[in-house]
Structures are given as C-alpha cells and as structure tokens.
Amino acid sequence: MDRIAVFPGSFDPVTKGHESIIRRSLTLFDKIIIAVGENAGKQSYFTLDQRLGWLHELFENENKIEIGFYSGLTVDFCRAKDARFILRGLRTSADFEFERGIGQMNKLMVPDLETVFLLCEPEYASLSSSIVRDILRHGGDAGMFIPDGIQISSEIAK
Ligand code: ADP
Numbered sequence: 467m468d469r470i471a472v473f474p475g476s477f478d479p480v481t482k483g484h485e486s487i488i489r490r491s492l493t494l495f496d497k498i499i500i501a502v503g504e505n506a507g508k509q510s511y512f513t514l515d516q517r518l519g520w521l522h523e524l525f526e527n528e529n530k531i532e533i534g535f536y537s538g539l540t541v542d543f544c545r546a547k548d549a550r551f552i553l554r555g556l557r558t559s560a561d562f563e564f565e566r567g568i569g570q571m572n573k574l575m576v577p578d579l580e581t582v583f584l585l586c587e588p589e590y591a592s593l594s595s596s597i598v599r600d601i602l603r604h605g606g607d608a609g610m611f612i613p614d615g616i617q618i619s620s621e622i623a624k
Pocket residue numbers: 474475476477478481482483484487553554555556557561585586587590591592593594595
C-alpha cells in the first residue's frame with residue numbers, strides 16, 4: 467500500500483520552513499499532497515490561486531508531490547485521498563501544544579490516520595508566514611525567507 471501523506475497548511479505564503487519540511491519528508495513517503503486549507507473563519511492575505519501557484523512553481527519537477535486545496539475537515543480530505551499520514555512541522559513548544567490537541571482529536575476521529583511530525587531545521591525555528599506577511603506589508607525584503615525562485619511581493623496581496 468502506498469504511503470500517502472497530506473501536508474496541510476495555509477501557506478500564506480509558502481516559506482523556506484515549509485519547503486524544508488516537505489523536501490526532508492520525500493524519503494519517508496511515496497506521495498505527499500500539499501493541501502492548502504481554506505478556513506472560512508480566517509481571512510488569508512494572498513488568494514488561494516496565488517498560494518497554489520507558488521507551490522506548483524516550487525515543486526513542478528517533483529513527481530512525488532501533488533498540490534491540492536480543501537475547505538472541510540483535514541481528516542475528510544485525507545480519507546478522500548487515501549492518505550494514512552498527516553505531516554506537520556514543529557518549531558516550538560507552542561507548536562507542540564497546538565498540534566497535540568489537533569493530532570489527538572484527529573486520531574479519535576480516524577484511528578488509522580497517523581500524524582507525523584518533523585522538527586524544523588534550527589535556522590527556521592522563528593520563521594512563520596505571519597512574519598513574512600508583516601515584512602511584506604511594511605515594504606521590507608522577505609526574499610531570504612521565501613523559497614529560491616519564487617517572487618512574492620506585497621503589491622499582489624488581495
Ligand atoms: P497552519 O495555518 O495550518 O499552521 P501554516 O502554513 O502556517 O499552516 O503551516 C503549515 C505547517 O508547516 C505546520 O505544520 C507548521 O508547523 C509548519 N511550519 C510552518 N513554518 C515552519 C517552519 N519555519 N519550519 C518548519 N515547519 C513550519
């Protein structure tokens with residue numbers, strides 16, 4: 467049976483921290499579905515199309531990677547995709563507490579779905595999409611935090 471993992475997130479926008487988790491997990495799974503979640507209660511800074519577009523650009527040569535989006539429960543998306551793993555990155559103890567709650571609730575709902583955590587690389591421990599958005603919003607250069615080859619600027623925010 468193929469080891470299919472879903473890597474869910476907002477990717478608003480994608481950062482080098484996300485990219486690192488995804489690339490490092492390529493040896494663990496047969497297929498990784500990067501799933502951009504549309505959360506009704508959370509207004510995104512960039513449009514869904516922009517967020518999906520950057521992910522497509524970044525991983526266009528990776529045949530193990532698929533890009534998708536969803537708006538319901540992550541566990542339902544996983545079931546629809548036959549994925550038995552949810553992949554998440556951990557930066558801090560705050561991430562751990564947050565992820566523990568969600569991971570354990572998901573486990574109760576779908577017992578055979580495992581959440582797999584990768585510790586982030588030390589240099590990305592303080593990197594988040596929200597910091598990147600703040601830099602862009604104030605006209606700063608966020609280039610060093612964004613994957614190589616991807617152009618993201620605040621002018622194109624919705
Ligand atoms: P969400 O809104 O679901 O937290 P994000 O796009 O912020 O979505 O994050 C998606 C996943 O990527 C989460 O598991 C998050 O912990 C992880 N992640 C975010 N930033 C980093 C980083 N700098 N290093 C490692 N993992 C990260």
